[in-house]
Amino acid sequence: MMRAYVALGSNLGDSRQQLLDATAALANLPHTRVLARSRFYRTPPWGVRDQPDFLNAVVALETPLPPHALLQALLEIERVAGRQRGGLRWGPRTLDLDLLHVDGYAISDETLTLPHPHIAQRAFVLLPLRDVAPELEIPGQGRVDALLRSVDTQGCEAVA
Structure with a gap:
């Protein structure tokens, strides 16, 4: 068994329900347990600004x-939720699941990079990650709580 951290995001449809459904789907993966879920955060879009705020x-x-x-299981959960890939990069989506970190793994290949290459730059990842693992050490980057101090959290707010 290993510990993994997954970011969830949505800004189309009933985003709150999408995140709740995704959490349930993760808990239903074979022999998998959800150990913790962060609060929900309303955050401004990243990359493409002209779209609704996200719930993360x-x-x-x-x-x-x-x-x-x-990763393949995450992509299938997205597909079931109506996620259509191939559209605008960083555009609106019903559900986005990103594998952030898996304890004991450093991977960089054509399908997966661990830890996630942008983890230290995104408040919408670091704020909820701090809720579940503030002392988590991201290899080569630092602790989550320290990384959070170096990003702009303006416009981000906990909503539940």
């Missing part, structure tokens, strides 16, 4: 799934 969260999982298999 992070879950900590305990799972036997290796990182690539877990």
Whole structure:
């Protein structure tokens, strides 16, 4: 079993329900437990600004799934939720699931980079990640609570 951290985001449809459904779907993965879920955060869009605000969260999982298999499961959960890939990069979406970090893994290949390459730059990831793992050390980057102090959190607010 390993610990994994997954970022959840949505800005189309009933975003709150999308995140709740995604959390339930993660808990239903084979032999996987959701250990913690952050509060929900309303955050401004990143990348493409002309779109609705996002609702974001992070879950900590305990799972036997290796990182690539877990990534495939995340993509399937997105697909079931109506996510259509191939559109505008960083554009609006019903559901976005990003594998942020898996304890003990550093991967960089054509399908997966761990830890997530932008984890230290995004308040919408670091704020909820701090809720579930403030002392988590992101290899080569630092602790979550310290990383959060170096990003702009303006416009981000906890909503639940």
